[in-house]
């Protein structure tokens with residue numbers, strides 16, 4: 221049987237961006253949203269009004285699920301053809317509906333906060349809303365910690381052209397910048413991949429030099445944007461009486477400061493082991509110490525290329541030796557044409573998995589180019605798909621999980637496939653390369669992301685006192701990188717605070733620690749799966765299903781029997797990640 225490289229979208233809405241059924245769907249959704257908005261929040265919650273509340277909240281979730289269905293679909297249309305103007309127009313339409321629904325939610329959340337405690341408890345425990353009680357309680361708690369609703373509305377409105385505008389300014393300034401490299405016009409993003417990936421050290425070095433110079437040109441503007449958006453956030457937190465800048469990101473990720481501190485302490489204590497990896501890599505390059513631009517440079521070689529069919533078979537087969545249920549899901553997603561993988565122009569870059577809540581399916585978007593990394597991407601995205609799949613029968617309000625656990629199943633799949641390919645390989649250069657890519661991830665999550673976190677915390681501490689200059693930001697970053705990289709590099713990237721988009725994402729402050737959390741959490745789960753064998757499958761599915769309805773510590777306690785505020789779980793996870801270091805060093809010595 222041949223495997224399609226194009227996905228099936230017609231079974232969701234027939235006819236692409238010209239789809240009549242999609243147009244009808246959107247117009248009905250618009251009408252229903254307007255009707256719901258006009259009806260407003262029900263009267264004060266009592267025994268008598270409770271049914272109206274149950275109805276209204278269920279309608280809210282229903283509208284959310286329908287909007288999600290439409291916007292996921294429209295996102296797929298744009299990804300497969302970035303020049304599809306009709307799809308772009310539809311995206312504008314769904315975004316408008318999203319803004320409207322968001323405003324209604326805000327109103328409801330403020331109303332949740334005002335209702336009587338006992339009546340609220342009855343509402344969320346004794347009614348059809350029981351299965352989404354966690355989500356509703358979280359919303360209510362958050363609303364209670366905010367300012368009065370009219371002040372929140374004002375702050376929100378001012379943020380559009382204030383707070384968020386600094387992020388947009390950054391996007392424009394950095395996106396527009398073009399330089400000449402090797403005689404060709406080059407964006408800063410392209411320049412970055414040259415100093416990350418190019419096998420030639422001289423190319424990496426000159427690309428990085430130009431990269432730093434280019435960001436130095438932009439640094440003054442970036443520094444203003446960073447200072448002002450942070451100032452906005454600090455002022456808002458002050459008015460909400462929030463003591464810590466981590467309050468919001470921790471709430472968003474559903475775990476405590478204790479857990480975060482414990483995780484970083486363990487990382488700090490153990491990540492020095494990566495310096496053995498750096499030293500071995502430096503030796504392969506014939507240098508004393510790695511520079512910033514050497515950390516991800518390729519070593520070894522995976523010469524093989526795989527057809528899409530071979531890659532999908534390898535993914536399914538290797539997962540199958542580990543878990544037949546996940547493998548069966550992957551097979552189904554591939555055979556049902558849930559994956560768009562064709563290598564052609566006109567598609568957007570990158571890869572993602574998007575879920576369609578009404579049809580209880582997912583779609584995976586990627587461009588498969590025959591490389592080993594492409595195969596890992598396929599495994600990774602299928603992990604996301606599996607996560608949604610095991611939650612498909614849950615109510616919509618119980619299917620929403622946070623970034624901290626979102627990478628559990630994807631990273632898990634990737635590990636299974638990486639390890640299977642390592643075991644299958646007879647070629648030392650290939651094995652070296654596989655180990656290096658695993659350890660590159662370790663360096664990213666344990667060092668690079670940690671440097672971002674250390675920097676951001678120090679920056680907010682200082683910013684509370686004054687605005688920071690370019691030089692002061694550079695100093696903070698340099699010191700954060702030296703700490704996180706254990707003084708293991710010959711030189712660093714002080715302008716990283718300017719070049720890294722993540723510091724400017726106003727919608728998700730501290731867009732860093734959830735990455736490390738997710739990576740280590742998945743590794744901890746994997747360690748348990750390896751230790752326990754096939755009986756772990758049931759617990760794995762149960763854990764994934766609960767990701768939308770529990771705090772992360774409770775999730776780990778219930779399904780893994782571990783306490784995330786204590787070091788043991790994190791130690792096991794970090795040890796697992798670092799277990800490849802000695803193998804890499806031995807292999808590198810053999811090949812040197």
Ligand SMILES: [Zn+2]
Pocket residue numbers: 600604627630
């Ligand atoms: Zn992912």
